[in-house]
Amino acid sequence: xxxxxxxxxxxxxxxxxxxxxxxxxxxxxxxxxxxxxxxxxxxxxxxxxxxxxxxxxxxxxxxxxxxxxxxxxxxxxxxxxxxxxxxxxxxxxxxxxxxxxxxxxxxxxxxxxxxxxxxxxxxxxxxxxxxxxxxxxxxxxxxxxxxxxxxxxxxxxxxxxxxxxxxxxxxxxxxxxxxxxxxxxxxxxxxxxxxxxxxxxxxxxxxxxxxxxxxxxxxxxxxxxxxxxxxxxxxxxxxxxxxxxxxxxxxxxxxxxxxxxxxxxxxxxxxxxxxxxxxxxxxxxxxxxxxxxxxxxxxxxxxxxxxxxxxxxxxxxxxxxxxxxxxxxxxxxxxxxxxxxxxxxxxxxxxxxxxxxxxxxxxxxxxxxxxxxxxxxxxxxxxxxxxxxx
Numbered sequence: 001x002x003x004x005x006x007x008x009x010x011x012x013x014x015x016x017x018x019x020x021x022x023x024x025x026x027x028x029x030x031x032x033x034x035x036x037x038x039x040x041x042x043x044x045x046x047x048x049x050x051x052x053x054x055x056x057x058x059x060x061x062x063x064x065x066x067x068x069x070x071x072x073x074x075x076x077x078x079x080x081x082x083x084x085x086x087x088x089x090x091x092x093x094x095x096x097x098x099x100x101x102x103x104x105x106x107x108x109x110x111x112x113x114x115x116x117x118x119x120x121x122x123x124x125x126x127x128x129x130x131x132x133x134x135x136x137x138x139x140x141x142x143x144x145x146x147x148x149x150x151x152x153x154x155x156x157x158x159x160x161x162x163x164x165x166x167x168x169x170x171x172x173x174x175x176x177x178x179x180x181x182x183x184x185x186x187x188x189x190x191x192x193x194x195x196x197x198x199x200x201x202x203x204x205x206x207x208x209x210x211x212x213x214x215x216x217x218x219x220x221x222x223x224x225x226x227x228x229x230x231x232x233x234x235x236x237x238x239x240x241x242x243x244x245x246x247x248x249x250x251x252x253x254x255x256x257x258x259x260x261x262x263x264x265x266x267x268x269x270x271x272x273x274x275x276x277x278x279x280x281x282x283x284x285x286x287x288x289x290x291x292x293x294x295x296x297x298x299x300x301x302x303x304x305x306x307x308x309x310x311x312x313x314x315x316x317x318x319x320x321x322x323x324x325x326x327x328x329x330x331x332x333x334x335x336x337x338x339x340x341x342x343x344x345x346x347x348x349x350x351x352x353x354x355x356x357x358x359x360x361x362x363x364x365x366x367x368x369x370x371x372x373x374x375x376x377x378x379x380x381x382x383x384x385x386x387x388x389x390x
Contacts (some may be wrong), residue, residue, distance in 0.1 A: 006036045007054055010046055014054070017047050066113060066121065068128075074110055075125050077103065081367045083279070084130070085311065087123035092312040092333035100362045152237055155229045155256030155265070161192045163345040165226030168192060168269035169214075171205055171235055172277045176285025184286035184295065186277045187213045189228075190269045194343065195313050196222070196336040197272050198304055201295035207238035214244055220300075222354050223346055227254035231266055276307060280374075288384035294377045302370040308336045310363040315339075 001009070010032070017028050032043050046054055078097065082090055098111055114122075167189050174184040185205050190197040198220060200213040218225050228245065230236035237257065245255040258265030280303060281295070312333035320327045340346055340354060 001036050006038065007057065009035060010043070011051055011054055014047060014051055066117060066125075068125070071110065071113060072125060072128065074103070074106060074114070075122070076129055079126060079129060081364060083306075083311065087119050087126050089312045089314070089333045090126075091117075091119050091122055093310060093335075096310050096312075096335065097363050100364050102364065152242075152255055152257045154259055163226075164191050164193045164196070164223040164340060164343055165345075166192050166229075167225065167227065168229045168266050169236065170231060170266060170269045170273060171210075171233070172273050174281060174284065174286040176283065178285070182287060184289075184292060186281075186295070186299075187217075188269055188272050188276060189214075189217050190272045191221075191223070191336070192268050194223075194336045194339040195268075195315060196308050196340065197276055199276055199299040201292050201299065203289045203292050205233075205235035207235065207240035210235050210238075211240040211244045214241070222340060222350055222357075223343075224251075225253055227256065229256045229258060229266060231258055232260045276303070284378075284381060286381060287388075288381070291377065291380060291384065294373070294380065298370065298373050298377065302366050302373060305357075305361055306363060306366045306370065309358055309361055310335060310366070312338075 013028060013032065017025060020028065029040050029043055029047075032038075032047075033040050036043070046057075078094075078101075079085075079090065082093055082097070085093070094115060098115075101111075169187065169189045172186045172188065173179065174186065176183075182204065185202055187200045187202060187210065188197065189199075198217050200216060202209045202213055214228075242255065245253040263270050280298070286295075312335050314330040314333055317329045317331045320329070337354060337358060341351060346354075
């Protein structure tokens with residue numbers, strides 16, 4: 001109940017309360033505490049005043065600096081376009097998104113207010129918009145490749161990475177509630193230093209198919225691919241992948257694996273499995289091979305550019321043990337694009353290519369195209385399920 005509504009309620013019961021006996025006052029106070037959600041002692045003090053004093057009272061605290069009615073619609077539009085990111089990341093993304101905002105109601109005054117708004121204030125606005133997100137748990141389809149483990153060493157060097165090119169890879173199964181039969185998979189590759197992430201859809205997790213995806217990714221990445229760390233699944237630990245990382249006449253790519261059943265060894269890509277795959281395609285079972293092309297079109301033309309160029313992310317700076325606790329410190333949110341531009345390990349040609357790519361992108365257009373293509377994709381998915389059922 002608002003403060004004004006509380007005052008009106010108390011004025012309405014004031015005369016009856018002051019003329020009641022002690023026993024009746026207790027009943028009225030209990031009822032007033034439930035209606036107004038205020039403490040009994042606070043209500044006793046207010047009901048002991050006159051009607052004029054209650055009417056003059058003002059709510060405690062500073063007056064709101066930002067109008068909810070004015071700013072909430074704009075924050076809602078931006079938040080949805082930015083894939084419902086957290087307040088600190090959203091605040092950092094404003095500088096990249098505002099130049100492309102063509103909403104006629106988004107005036108310079110509103111832009112100035114949002115730029116001056118603190119992260120904590122923005123979080124209070126997002127709290128009004130944020131609902132509880134529930135998702136089912138996906139299935140694991142990783143099959144250990146015991147016969148190849150001795151040929152691929154275990155990686156222990158993640159903490160020493162200081163340049164782009166050292167990556168982690170994993171696959172996500174679009175199998176629904178059953179791992180039986182054939183279904184689509186997504187290969188996720190993320191760079192540890194810059195957080196640059198690429199996704200590719202494939203129908204089977206055979207070694208030759210995984211290798212084709214890595215060949216495509218190697219040509220797409222804006223930096224040199226120096227190392228790949230994977231889990232112990234048979235889709236990675238196979239002869240085609242060993243041949244890819246040790247191709248004759250090309251620079252060797254360090255190929256390592258994480259310990260079996262230790263997800264934290266590949267933590268940089270494990271977290272991207274949800275943010276870059278599950279939040280996009282959900283937990284639906286996709287078993288129509290014709291949908292793979294649509295998925296890759298979404299990944300390449302909309303989703304990956306949106307995430308890499310316009311979605312800031314946190315990056316762990318240091319961990320300090322204080323007694324029994326681990327205190328983690330993070331740097332300011334940045335996009336993968338900005339991290340690569342600041343890197344001294346990229347050549348000027350690579351940075352120039354990144355800049356040219358950035359200049360032709362518009363986050364609002366990417367988001368709009370993404371929604372259209374996702375709608376078409378799920379319509380095709382629904383049609384394919386109807387065909388299979390019939």
